[in-house]
Amino acid sequence: MDTLREVLEFYRERPDEVLELAWIHTELSLIALAIGSAIFVPLGILFARWTAGGSAAVGVVASLRVIPSIALIFLFYPLLGFGYQPALVALTILAGPPLILNTYAGMRQVDAAVLEAARGVGMNPAQVFFKVHLPLALPVIIAGMRSASVEIFASATLASFIGVRTLGQYIVTGISLLDTTYLLAGGLLIVALVLSAEIILGGVERLVRVPAA
């Protein structure tokens, strides 16, 4: 309880800095999630339709998940230098595996008989895709965005190693001073951000779920 009080006191002492860091952290994460979704959801769809190599490609993507995010952050530093852009690139790539894997699984799990029925009632391929296939896969795709957002919000901490002031500032200080107040001040905010993203995307996921007939 005392520790919690210290953390609240910490926030009260420097509201401007806390808000500024939390905002940069959030903005960086959301942009990475948006760009990641725009790239990797279509890629997942392509893999799902690619009968010959899709499952092998997805296997390769899944194995890429073992690359630690801290390595990824530094991997782009020699190419892109310091600052916002390299951090964004790294975080976007980090979102790739969960987005691709979930999109692939979501598309593949749709019952072939349902798609066949859609074609049977005279829908053209585009209609089958946009009116039946994609809506049925959407809840799983959004679940992928949820796990991607957890990875991104957590890893945005590491952007503080390549020139972006995120909540990582508190984590790094907490580690170097071994100060739990700093660690919790940063950690709790990151948890709060992740939970908010979870709740919002969870709501979206329920909204797009096609009610079972």
Place this chain on the structure above:
Amino acid sequence: MLNRRTVVKGALAAPIAATSVGIGFNPAVMAQDGPIVVGSKDFTEQFILGNMYLLVLEDLGLETDASLNLGGTQIAHQALESGDISLYPEYTGTALVEVLGLSVEEVLAEASSATPVADASPSASPVAGGTNAEYVYNIVRDAYQEQFNLTWLAYSPANNTQALAVSREYSEESGVTTISQLAEVAADLTISAPADFPEREDGLLGLQRMYAAGFEDIEVLPVQPGLKYQALLDGEAEVVLAFGTDGQISGYDLVVLEDDLGLWPPYNVAPVVQTDLLDANPDIAARFNEVTTSLTDAVLSDLNWQVDGDDGADPADVARQYLEDNGFIGG
């Protein structure tokens, strides 16, 4: 105090000695449960020093184990206090501020007003003439012995102080050679520093308090410590938070700004060792002191540069080469 310590030591040593001999341990390591574990923090100079300690201990025929790269001061200190490691290199100023929690200003103000309680030696007269090094050393040495039962061996002439550095070009164009002068223009500048810099009393908070002016608005580019200088070379920052013995300072032809108001204490480096280990192995102190007192600013920045510069040498190789060249091992 000496007497009490001796008595305690004797009481502890007796049963340990008995069991050790019983199991057939080498009496030289009887106070140790296993190998002597050498620790270090997570930057080049610490790796080199940690390797030097390992090599000297091995040269003494002792069994060693390395636990280098322990992160920051607090982690290394806790590891030492809990006995997970037996020694690591520490800086006097860091110990004063970060471990003992003393304020540099208070300590030095006390120093100028009174005779030092810490040491009776007349050469320890404080402040004037750059004897701060010895004064601060005496304070941390005595406090460590008393609070943690840890021994500070002799300290290096090298002072790895924190410092602000700029490129020679910038210094010549702007005429800035001191931190006071930098403070006037700092609002328009970016400083490359580890991410904890804005939160630290021996970092930006101290600069703001002591030098005020522009340090309220200086932009901080947080980077991984190994990338500090790269940001300066890439033109992302004009100022870098440097350490006095960083090889990059001469390697990249940087200018270290004078800390004219004295924010930072002296940072001379010394091995901090479990006192029991030294009692059990009386040879260690003399051998370590011989090495440490040879480490000047020039020596350390040269050794650091061999690792951090284009050579990219291995810290262990650099340490071995230096010790062999100077006859500290293998003699």
